[in-house]
Amino acid sequence: MTVTSHNLFSTQSAPSIAILGGGPGGYEAAIVAASLGAQVTIVERAGLGGAAVLTDVVPSKTLIATADAMTRMTDAAALGVRFDVGDGDGDGDGDGVPLMSADLKAVNERVMRLAGKQSADIHAGLERVGVRIILGTGRLLNNNTIEATVGEGAGASTETVTADAILVSVGAHPRELPTAKPDGERILNWTQLYNLQEVPPELIVVGSGVTGAEFASAYNGLGSKVTLISSRDQVLPGEDSDAAQVLEDVFARRGMTVLSRSRAAAVDRTEDGVVVTLSDGREVTGSHCLVCVGSIPNTAGIGLEEAGVALTESGHIKVDGVSRTTASNVYAAGDCTGVFALASVAAMQGRIAVAHLLGDGVRPLKLLQVSSNIFTSPEIASVGVSEADLASGKYQGDVITLSLRTNARAKIRNFKDGFVKIIARKGSGTVIGGVVVAHGASELIFPIALAVTQKLHVDDVASTFTVYPSLSGSISEAARRLHVHM
Secondary structure: OOEEOOOOOOOOOOOEEEEEOOOHHHHHHHHHHHHOOOEEEEEEOOOOOHHHHHOOHHHHHHHHHHHHHHHHHHOHHHHOOOOOOOOOOOOOOOOOOOOOOOOHHHHHHHHHHHHHHHHHHHHHHHHHOOOEEEEOEEEEEEOOEEEEEEOOHHHOEEEEEEOOEEEEOOOEEEOOEOOEOOOOOOEEOOOOHHHOOOOOOEEEEEOOOHHHHHHHHHHHHHOOEEEEEOOOOOOOOOOOHHHHHHHHHHHHHOOOEEEOOOOEEEEEEOOOOEEEEEOOOOEEEEOEEEEOOOEEEOOOOOOOOOOOOOEOOOOOEOOOOOOEOOOOOEEEOOHHHOOOOOHHHHHHHHHHHHHHHOOOEEOOOOHHHOEEEEOOOOEEEEEEOOHHHHHOOOOOEEEEEEEHHHOHHHHHOOOOOOEEEEEEEOOOOEEEEEEEEEOOHHHHHHHHHHHHHOOOEHHHHHOOOOOOOOOOHHHHHHHHHHHHHO
């Protein structure tokens, strides 16, 4: 459904918009608003791109790219590649596994260099379209005014930015356990990892959600002996259970220890490492500990309540499908809304907000059209209705799962793990969901996401040519089997 909103500013030649927060939700909204003729001011405290670019998405995926390269090289012997290293793993069988090590200092320097370059590119792009940028902290004085503070202490200055509408996109920060306070050296949150100079010999990861699983996979690839502490029966709670099982099998094969149904009660430093005490009294020792136990929205102390913006019990901003808050003229986007902690969703929320408040045609956010990816090795991508939704009775559908072990391209590239899963609505055959577990799943999910968004029939997918051999051929094959299945 397309909603054409009323343009609140139809009598003005140049409506004004103030944006608090320069992450994906903020800077994407700024670009769109400026292109539609609005006067845009953005207030950002850390740097354009926000946490997504500076401390989260871009840095972590850059680190993961190095780990993935090492993992591929480790498996290269099966492709007939030989390295002049003799018996690489020291077991005396001369199997030619390459002797590799990650120069973590160089890796992290590259991580931060790329993050800085991306932030600078966003900054320059905003300036090119006429967005005014204030590098400082901000708070709402009311539903039309942001007070920006530039600098600190005696040298600080303040500026009041008044606008027709405000977009709040302030993001979130890592949640901490009171019994596991990060020190930036041995006990770390995910923003502090890039200060490490050497690969941790024994890394304990607390938390098996997306962030914990990604870093556990990455550091395992970089050469750490990793122990993953999961409070649930399986890693990646809430994700496709078949995908989680594949990942657990890969983790076990690569030497990672996963402690399921185990909850960390405390993390303490020792003379030369850390000790994690579990709730049942067991102790796990290592050289470093990464704590990944969720995030907290950056909504405290920025004047939201005074402006009439309602928050949830968790501190997230309440928004509707077009990013409106409970305060007139105030919109919100990104992790601070608690919708989906994805940069793509933040950006879409920001674009929707601008379209709505400027009177452009707008489609409300539809969460079942959001495709997401977990950057483990292999990757896990999903979109739309899940098998759990079918099991709960929320939807009725048919499911086909094809292992990539039968895919010619996967065999050629020695990809042993993964599958393609497609879910079609029972009766109509419309594609309503899918999961891909594979190297490059983040790219392979797109045709399924396209089918979900455009309500394509499985026959539409099945009758579309794919390259042979290709991993995407399994998507077409799964669709063909659903035709027969129905």
